[in-house]
Amino acid sequence: MHKATPELIQQIVSEVLNEIELEAIPIGISNRHVHLTEQDFQQLFPGETLTPMKPLKQPGEFAAEQTVTIVGSKGEQSRVRILGPFRKRSQAEISMTDTRTLGIPAPVRLSGHLEDAAEVTLKNGEHCVTIKGCIVAKRHIHMSFKDMARFKLSAGDTVSVRVKTEERTTLFEDVEIRPGEKFILEMHVDTDEANAANIKPDTVGSLIRR
Numbered sequence: 001m002h003k004a005t006p007e008l009i010q011q012i013v014s015e016v017l018n019e020i021e022l023e024a025i026p027i028g029i030s031n032r033h034v035h036l037t038e039q040d041f042q043q044l045f046p047g048e049t050l051t052p053m054k055p056l057k058q059p060g061e062f063a064a065e066q067t068v069t070i071v072g073s074k075g076e077q078s079r080v081r082i083l084g085p086f087r088k089r090s091q092a093e094i095s096m097t098d099t100r101t102l103g104i105p106a107p108v109r110l111s112g113h114l115e116d117a118a119e120v121t122l123k124n125g126e127h128c129v130t131i132k133g134c135i136v137a138k139r140h141i142h143m144s145f146k147d148m149a150r151f152k153l154s155a156g157d158t159v160s161v162r163v164k165t166e167e168r169t170t171l172f173e174d175v176e177i178r179p180g181e182k183f184i185l186e187m188h189v190d191t192d193e194a195n196a197a198n199i200k201p202d203t204v205g206s207l208i209r210r
């Protein structure tokens with residue numbers, strides 16, 4: 001009979017963990033970016049059209065040619081990409097590092113949850129607009145309803161994702177599910193989170209069932 005040594009317990013725990021790791025979740029790294037209403041875009045780029053430069057993985061979404069400068073109390077960040085299409089509310093998504101270097105006290109929130117978002121000024125040359133819509137995006141997984149059923153998850157659920165990487169394997173907890181009919185399975189983290197866990201563009205994570 002085996003004695004329950006710490007080594008044996010460790011081995012059993014890791015075997016169980018391996019068993020409950022589900023299929024691979026592709027990971028997308030989001031750099032700081034903004035989403036704009038058509039009205040705010042027109043104020044920043046009078047007479048221009050939002051021009052797609054590169055499609056994103058989620059259907060219909062794209063990185064635009066146009067960029068803006070984010071202005072905070074401690075600094076500015078130029079060349080921040082606009083992502084299209086237009087939204088009903090303008091929103092700036094920055095990293096936790098940006099909140100310090102730019103001096104913008106943005107809370108960690110899911111996209112669209114802007115009730116207590118920070119105020120920030122966006123500018124293009126002499127044109128500018130101030131929005132109450134700056135957040136640090138909460139890590140999340142885009143999931144179709146079909147995938148949600150497959151994983152037995154509901155809207156509002158949070159999951160954990162284990163990301164095995166060179167020298168920095170990390171367990172991400174508090175990962176929110178973002179359901180959408182046309183969403184393609186993809187976890188979104190920001191550049192701070194990606195760097196902390198040594199995540200590269202081709203890194204995948206494993207969903208952990210709680």
Ligand SMILES: [Zn+2]
Binds near residue numbers: 140142
């Ligand atoms: Zn996302």
